[in-house]
Each structure stands twice: as C-alpha cells, then as structure tokens.
Amino acid sequence: MLDINNLCDFMKTKKDKKLKYKLMMAFGGFFAAVALFCSFYNLIPNAVASGITTFATCLFVIGIIRLYIKKEPLIDEMVKKANQTAITGSWILTLIVVSLLFWINIIFKNILSTFQILSLILFFMLISDLILRSYYLKYGIKE
Amino acid sequence: MKTKIKELRARFNLTQEDLANKIGVRRETILFIESGRYNPSLKLAKKIVNFFNEKIDDVFIFEKKDLKN
Numbered sequence: 001m002l003d004i005n006n007l008c009d010f011m012k013t014k015k016d017k018k019l020k021y022k023l024m025m026a027f028g029g030f031f032a033a034v035a036l037f038c039s040f041y042n043l044i045p046n047a048v049a050s051g052i053t054t055f056a057t058c059l060f061v062i063g064i065i066r067l068y069i070k071k072e073p074l075i076d077e078m079v080k081k082a083n084q085t086a087i088t089g090s091w092i093l094t095l096i097v098v099s100l101l102f103w104i105n106i107i108f109k110n111i112l113s114t115f116q117i118l119s120l121i122l123f124f125m126l127i128s129d130l131i132l133r134s135y136y137l138k139y140g141i142k143e
Numbered sequence: 144m145k146t147k148i149k150e151l152r153a154r155f156n157l158t159q160e161d162l163a164n165k166i167g168v169r170r171e172t173i174l175f176i177e178s179g180r181y182n183p184s185l186k187l188a189k190k191i192v193n194f195f196n197e198k199i200d201d202v203f204i205f206e207k208k209d210l211k212n
Contacts, residue, residue: 076169140181
C-alpha cells in the first residue's frame with residue numbers, strides 16, 4: 001500500500017539528499033556524454049545536442065556544488081517563508097517587466113520577437129527570485 | 144516584537160546552535176528571531192516556550208506599535 005506520508009518524506013534526510021545529488025551528477029554526466037557522442041557522429045541535430053548538453057552540464061554542476069561546495073541548509077519555516085516571499089516579489093517585478101515590454105513593443109512596433117520576450121521574462125524572473133531569496137535569508141523577513 | 148530568548152539561553156547556558164538543534168531549525172532562524180528580524184509562526188513560538196517551560200507572553204513581548212495594522 002502506498003503511504004503518502006513516507007512518499008512526502010522521500011529524499012528529505014541528509015543521506016537521501018547526498019544520493020539525489022550523486023544521481024544528478026551521474027545523469028548529467030551521462031546525458032552530456034551521450035549528447036556529445038551523438039552530435040560528433042551526426043546522429044541528432046546539433047541544436048538538440050546543444051540543448052541536451054547544456055541541461056546535462058547544469059545538472060552535473062548543480063550536483064557538484066550541492067554535494068561538495070555549498071551544502072544545502074536545513075529547510076525550516078523561515079527558509080520556506082523566504083522562498084514564498086521571494087517568489088511573490090519576483091512575480092510582481094515580472095509583471096512590471098511584462099507591462100514594460102508590452103508598451104515597448106507597442107511604441108516601437110514589434111521590436112521584440114516572442115522568443116526574446118519569453119527569454120527576457122524567464123531570465124528576469126529567475127534572477128529576481130534568486131536575489132530576493134538571498135536577501136531575505138541574509139537580512140530576515142521584517143513584517 | 145521583543146523576545147527574551149537570549150536571556151533564557153544564557154540562563155540555560157545554551158548557544159544559538161544548541162537551541163536550534165533542539166527546536167529543529169537553522170541557527171540563523173534563532174538569530175533572526177532574537178534580533179526581531181523574523182516573526183516565528185505560532186507553532187515555532189510554542190516549541191520555543193515549551194522548551195524553556197515558559198509562557199508565550201513572557202518570552203515574546205508585543206508592544207502597542209507591533210499590534211497596529
């Protein structure tokens with residue numbers, strides 16, 4: 001019988017997390033190697049190989065950083081609250097950026113393509129979330 | 144909001160890390176609560192006061208300005 005509580009606790013202990021990061025590194029390394037191999041022998045298009053290699057390398061690097069360099073802190077209620085507050089702030093800032101991009105495109109008559117707008121939004125949201133999260137974890141959440 | 148956690152820690156001869164380990168939070172969380180830069184949830188506040196065997200009003204002191212909207 002599937003126990004939902006056990007399922008939720010999966011990979012929360014330190015040992016499980018180490019295994020998770022080791023798996024990330026292994027999968028990242030494996031997929032990067034496979035993508036490079038396929039690209040070398042022209043088995044898949046270069047654009048696909050490049051995407052897979054980038055994703056796999058990111059997995060590999062995150063695994064190394066989490067496992068050896070910056071060990072993940074214990075997640076408590078303050079970390080959760082910092083994450084929630086950061087993502088809320090990030091959404092609001094992204095909304096402002098979206099409205100700015102909308103008016104830029106209206107005024108300059110479609111100067112930006114859909115791909116550029118989506119990339120800008122994605123980049124801005126990720127960066128603002130990271131910055132806000134580190135700010136709240138460093139200086140606290142004043143209410 | 145002011146707290147008496149620092150005094151209680153000193154009375155019990157505990158470091159921030161000791162208290163954090165007993166309560167199950169990060170050391171930084173205790174530091175931020177002590178310095179008034181983070182308001183703990185009722186659950187965490189209860190855990191802290193239970194640990195010191197005190198009342199919640201004696202450990203977490205609210206001033207009038209804290210209760211204003």
